[in-house]
Amino acid sequence: APRVAQAWLCPPRNLLDMDTFSKSDPVVVLFVQGSGSSEWKEFGRTEVIDNTLNPDFVRKFVLDYYFEEKQNLRFDPPGSHGAVLGAQDFLGQAFVALGEVIGSQRGRLERALTGVPGKRCGTILLLAEELSNCRDIVTMQLCANKLDKKDFFGKSDPFLVFYRSNEDGTFTICHKTEVVKNTLNPVWQPFTIPVRVLCNGDYDRTVKIDVYDWDRDGSHDFIGEFATSYRELSRAQSQFTVYEVGRGSGAGGWGAPHAGADPPLRPQVLNPRKKCKKKKYVNSGTVTLLSFSVESEFTFVDYIRGGTQLNFTVAIDFTASNGMPSHPTSLHYASPYQLSAYALALKAVGEIIQDYDSDKLFPAYGFGAKLPPDGKISHQFPLNNNADNPSCAGIEGVLESYLQSLRTVQLYGPTNFAPVINQVAGAAAQVTDGSQYHVLLIITDGVISDMLQTKEAIVTASALPMSIIIVGVGPAEFEAMEELDGDEVRVSSRGRYAERDIVQFVPFRDYVDDSGNQVLSMARLAKDVLAEIPEQLLSYMKTRDIKPRRADP
Secondary structure, eight states, rough: OOEEEEEEEEEEESOOOOSSSSOOOBEEEEEEETTOOOEEEEEEEOOOOOSOSSSOOOEEEEEETTTSOOOEEEEOBBSSSSGGGSSOOOOOEEEEEEHHHHSSSGGEEEEEOOTTTTTOOOEEEEEEEOOOOOOEEEEEEEEEEOOOOOEEEEEEOHHHHHHHHEEESSSHHHHHHEOOOOOOBBBBEEEEEHHHHHTTTTSEEEEEEEEOOOOOTTEEEEEEEEEEEHHHHHHHGGGGEEEEEEEOOOTTTTOOOOTOOOOOSSSSSBHHHHHOOOOOOOSSSSEEEEEEEEEEEOHHHHHHHOOOEEEEEEEOOGGGGGOOSTTSSSSTOOOSSSHHHHHHHHHHHHHHHGGGGOEEEEEEEEEEEETTTTTTTESSSTSSSOOOOOOOEHHHHHHHHHHHHHSEEEEEEEOHHHHHHHHHHHHHHHHOOOSEEEEEEEEESOOOOOOOHHHHHHHHTTSSSSEEEEEEOSSSOOHHHHHHHHTSSOOETTTTESSSSSEEEGGGGGGGGGGGOOHHHHHHHHHHHTTTHHHHHHHHHHHHHOOOOOOOO
């Protein structure tokens, strides 16, 4: 799902002056480029500010943000002399990916305007923030006392049903508690529900709660109901709140306040039918709110803005099954006209992740090759031939080292993953406070040789701040890889289960564009393999109760 980001422009500085008798009248036009497309489309434009070289724009742009996509933006600040963009004076332009802005310190990025030969065009300052969407989560616990007896041979089996009121006065079910068997005084387990689900973020919106007696055949008996609101429920943070349960007509015919209306201070849990029949009818029992707490649900962007860095590591398969790199049938073969499948997978993933790594230095390893001069087999040799510092400068640096290694090592085997997984896990174990999160990309062509050791390594790594992406290239069958991708069954080793699902496997052939468009193939691949990274990062932070650091003002 997209995270909604709001981008806006701080004053561009020192724009070119295109007017003879006054200063320029700038406006900024935002263009967006579709994923896998080279076409730019106008998204919107700011207001025009007259006679200034340092404009401060009010208009903001609201965009859907996808971590797994390269969302290219272009900002054109032409002078505003004509109604048509082409008729205006060109003051330069700036290119940036939305991920670069979000991944920069405090979500703030300054970029030079370029495009006018021989002239300094000034700079543009971009800021991005995630729009608030009522991310609070409520945990509450309720009990009941002296509910009506509904079962002939025993007591009731009560449960609660929560309804959120809609704008048109109807109700939508939003939660059911478990059934507590054979009691008129049930205590239900605490449960958690997002505030947006409970009341759509409207603290005064009516919340209706029905009390039922469970029946095996599904014809549950209605005990009673009461009304409240999020605002009233929240008062239980400092005191118990008791509601009288009354007999109503169920979810459809209950005469509740309209959405947004304030419920009474002590909402009645009454049964109008029973009340009409019995003059001395008081209620059908009481429900007590025992506890109520609220926590914020943090997002991936919260952690990135708080300074969390994504550390990207690459591991490439150098086993002989890939074929001789100099031969056109090899999976490592790079023709003058197109990249190999390995290089495409590396660029697809790396060019997105690098926006979230401030130093742009990426450790890169190979495995399954014989190394010069003695022909020793290695399963984690540095592509840059520097064991003390295996990091390469940028994705282009990784590609350069990868191609150089193809010319110097001998492709051999077997296909072992565990050594490089353990290598990255060791680095991840050094910093576990949430400031660093590691992403390991393994690109391979064949069947894994050390499955038991790899499972053990993954189970250990699942407790650390890291994720593993495996991209299979070539025509091989990859059934064993599916076993490592714990979407269906959590990976286990020697009786231990992985704490989290941290592995994502995809075969590259599923994303190759039929027309041969490599840009589109890369975009499709990146979108799928990176989509789970934000949730995997959040799952680690949540299990360790790590909150985002506050960004500097």
